[in-house]
Amino acid sequence: MPREVAIVGAGIVGLATAHHLQAEGWRVRLIERGGIAEGASLGNAGALAFTDVLPLASPGILRKAPRWMLDPLGPLALPPAYLPRIAPWLVRFWRASLPDRHRHATEVQSGLMRLAADAMAAMVAAAGLAGRLRRDGNLELYESEAELVASAPGWAAREREGIAFEHVRGARLAELQPGLSPRFVAGTFTPHWMTVDDPHRFALALHADVVAKGAVLTRGEVRDVAPAGEGVRLTLADGTSLTVEACVLAAGAWSRDLARRLGDRVPLDTERGYNTTLPPGAFDLRRQLTFGGHGFVVTPLATGIRVGGAVEFGGLNRPPNFARADAMLKKAATFLPGLRTDGGRRWMGFRPSLPDSLPVIGPSRASPRVIYAFGHGHLGLTQSAGTGRIVADLLAGRRPGVDVAALRAGRFG
Numbered sequence: 001m002p003r004e005v006a007i008v009g010a011g012i013v014g015l016a017t018a019h020h021l022q023a024e025g026w027r028v029r030l031i032e033r034g035g036i037a038e039g040a041s042l043g044n045a046g047a048l049a050f051t052d053v054l055p056l057a058s059p060g061i062l063r064k065a066p067r068w069m070l071d072p073l074g075p076l077a078l079p080p081a082y083l084p085r086i087a088p089w090l091v092r093f094w095r096a097s098l099p100d101r102h103r104h105a106t107e108v109q110s111g112l113m114r115l116a117a118d119a120m121a122a123m124v125a126a127a128g129l130a131g132r133l134r135r136d137g138n139l140e141l142y143e144s145e146a147e148l149v150a151s152a153p154g155w156a157a158r159e160r161e162g163i164a165f166e167h168v169r170g171a172r173l174a175e176l177q178p179g180l181s182p183r184f185v186a187g188t189f190t191p192h193w194m195t196v197d198d199p200h201r202f203a204l205a206l207h208a209d210v211v212a213k214g215a216v217l218t219r220g221e222v223r224d225v226a227p228a229g230e231g232v233r234l235t236l237a238d239g240t241s242l243t244v245e246a247c248v249l250a251a252g253a254w255s256r257d258l259a260r261r262l263g264d265r266v267p268l269d270t271e272r273g274y275n276t277t278l279p280p281g282a283f284d285l286r287r288q289l290t291f292g293g294h295g296f297v298v299t300p301l302a303t304g305i306r307v308g309g310a311v312e313f314g315g316l317n318r319p320p321n322f323a324r325a326d327a328m329l330k331k332a333a334t335f336l337p338g339l340r341t342d343g344g345r346r347w348m349g350f351r352p353s354l355p356d357s358l359p360v361i362g363p364s365r366a367s368p369r370v371i372y373a374f375g376h377g378h379l380g381l382t383q384s385a386g387t388g389r390i391v392a393d394l395l396a397g398r399r400p401g402v403d404v405a406a407l408r409a410g411r412f413g
Contacts (some may be wrong), residue, residue, distance in 0.1 A: 005395070006029045007256075008234070009252060013252070014373075015206045017250055019123055020119075026395075042200045045195075045226075046155070046198065046299050047297070047382065049379060050193075051193055055358070057102065057356055058095050082313055089267050095390065096308035111402045132198075135194050136288070136300075141289060147293060179336060201302065216377075232370055253270045253352040255372070264409040265373040271350075273309065276344040279305075279344075283298075283336055
């Protein structure tokens, strides 16, 4: 009889992991506290950002952060009341931004992205999802030549990793995206950047595929995970429990407390992301646009045009501040003068983020039968299939195609 694995979390990372484990012959049980892919997988920007190899923790972000934080509706916000709680995370973030650590994290991220791109291509083909991909590239925009020059070290790092890009101006810039405000004097086009038609639809299609292959869904909140003989016992909030041969913890922003019960104190916090999705046809958007100096993107989706991004630290319990979504939409209307901003749907979600911008993937301290797969920050969709492949390798006793030591839960001490 096939072995049973429980995957805590039915977001895109959990679903991609289910796909890979089914290919290894595991019976998959998904355990989800809410709706299928209704966390960060519901409202993200839809990017398969395999070229985005630079960690957020970087010398450059340290230079920008003080200026950004002076604007309560800007790209980075930190409510004063949350500062005592986030302070240890921020200290680790500062350490991760030091040049030697940033270089190491970039190397690790680059290797993970290569694996993720390969694994995503294979998963998309096997699950029949190819029609849900857009291969339009991404255009990052600059308001001055000085801003373009300041970005040069990041592009040099990408070039060393073999990532294709093109700096553009004038007619070429207008060709890639007509209707831009003249305030944008240059851009960088990454042709191999991809997006999905809609991140939630993509995840639901993957869920339908794993269910068709035998996955079952248990609705409920997991309160405890513990080794139990040759397996793992999970206890749910309603008092029921089940025992399985292995468990994967892929609960995103809700993973920290369960990891602590297993003996791992992981400095996971949440970046609260905001967006507004406008109706289809609100603008003639040719591809995803990145406004890096303002911390947000505009993405064409099958369901409309999504304007979102920015970072707000505030944990899981503070109410949303949708003025942040409104501020991004107002900027977008200035940057894209023909954008129609009526009829939009606002959203806020939690990105599970770690100080060094790398996820936690690997066995727990308590048992090698409990595998962590969380903390992907802005890159959950991008790295989902790669994460699933690594988890499958670990449970099969194979050496994964990346250095998992750099992704272990205990790397923070």
